[in-house]
Amino acid sequence: MFTVKRRAFTLIELLVAIAVSSILIVTAVSMYTLIRNSITLDQSRGDMEQNANIALDRLSRDLRQTPDVVTVLPASTTDASVPKPHEIEFEDGHTNDLTYRRYYLNGSVLELDTKEYYFASNPATRVKWNATSGGTSPVSAVISTQDIADMVQTLNVYGNDSVMQVEVITTDGGTQTFSLRTTVEGRN
Amino acid sequence: MRRRGFTILELLIALSLFLIGMVSILEIFPVDRNLLNQTMHSTQASFLAQEQMEQVVATPYSSLTVGTYLPNAVVTTDTTSPYSIYSRQVTVDYINSSYAVSGTDTGLKRVTVTISWQERTFMQYSTLTTYVHS
Numbered sequence: 001m002f003t004v005k006r007r008a009f010t011l012i013e014l015l016v017a018i019a020v021s022s023i024l025i026v027t028a029v030s031m032y033t034l035i036r037n038s039i040t041l042d043q044s045r046g047d048m049e050q051n052a053n054i055a056l057d058r059l060s061r062d063l064r065q066t067p068d069v070v071t072v073l074p075a076s077t078t079d080a081s082v083p084k085p086h087e088i089e090f091e092d093g094h095t096n097d098l099t100y101r102r103y104y105l106n107g108s109v110l111e112l113d114t115k116e117y118y119f120a121s122n123p124a125t126r127v128k129w130n131a132t133s134g135g136t137s138p139v140s141a142v143i144s145t146q147d148i149a150d151m152v153q154t155l156n157v158y159g160n161d162s163v164m165q166v167e168v169i170t171t172d173g174g175t176q177t178f179s180l181r182t183t184v185e186g187r188n
Numbered sequence: 189m190r191r192r193g194f195t196i197l198e199l200l201i202a203l204s205l206f207l208i209g210m211v212s213i214l215e216i217f218p219v220d221r222n223l224l225n226q227t228m229h230s231t232q233a234s235f236l237a238q239e240q241m242e243q244v245v246a247t248p249y250s251s252l253t254v255g256t257y258l259p260n261a262v263v264t265t266d267t268t269s270p271y272s273i274y275s276r277q278v279t280v281d282y283i284n285s286s287y288a289v290s291g292t293d294t295g296l297k298r299v300t301v302t303i304s305w306q307e308r309t310f311m312q313y314s315t316l317t318t319y320v321h322s
Contacts, residue, residue: 031213045228049231060238180232180235181236
């Protein structure tokens with residue numbers, strides 16, 4: 001007969017142990033997932049903010065100095081007579097070498113082209129974008145391109161040569177967006 | 189025979205302690221999120237302050253009336269706009285040569301743009317100051 005007391009877990013003990021360790025494991029795993037998601041989300045929010053900040057800062061600083069805006073802009077957010085350009089080209093006001101700057105979106109990247117205009121007959125001499133010579137308009141060439149900011153969804157510019165409202169909206173590609181807006185009064 | 193092992197009470201205490209610890213760690217995230225929101229709002233506010241300042245700086249010295257130059261008003265009445273939480277106010281003071289507020293016009297004015305907004309339970313302020321001379 002079984003007279004020896006066997007040392008072992010009972011079924012109940014085993015079940016309790018499994019239940020307890022399951023709770024611990026599930027909690028730990030869901031915490032890990034939650035923390036990771038939260039970090040990813042917070043990081044992209046930080047990135048959105050940084051990118052919008054850089055984009056608007058660079059653009060408004062350049063715009064403030066410009067003597068001449070090439071792009072035709074709607075007067076305000078409600079002006080439907082001119083399509084929203086989502087890009088802006090203007091004469092560089094920092095230098096006197098008659099170059100133009102064009103901010104535009106290439107996918108989600110805000111890019112800046114440095115451009116020049118010249119008549120095909122005289123490529124060595126830069127002219128204004130709206131100059132004419134014998135009924136012909138100048139041709140343009142891109143001198144250089146640089147990336148300004150990423151994650152940009154929309155670039156909006158409203159106003160006229162002297163007062164412009166600029167808005168940059170960044171996105172993390174999902175549902176989060178971040179909008180920044182300012183107004184620039186031309187100095188030149 | 190005295191069996192070695194945890195009693196159910198010990199087990200429950202251990203589990204609760206563990207869960208309390210976990211929940212406390214999780215509490216960090218809402219705090220973090222709120223701080224992040226606050227920074228994002230500050231950035232928006234400083235650009236909106238700059239926006240107002242641009243207009244003020246383009247205004248001639250004599251047109252900047254001392255006192256509350258522009259009373260506190262919402263930036264936009266469009267409630268769907270991300271800027272609708274902000275209010276803006278502009279004050280102008282006479283300033284003397286040592287940058288202290290003066291009762292009379294000595295040819296220098298200080299312009300202060302204040303942006304205010306509700307951040308959950310409290311008001312946040314962002315100010316931008318500049319000096320304008322005659």
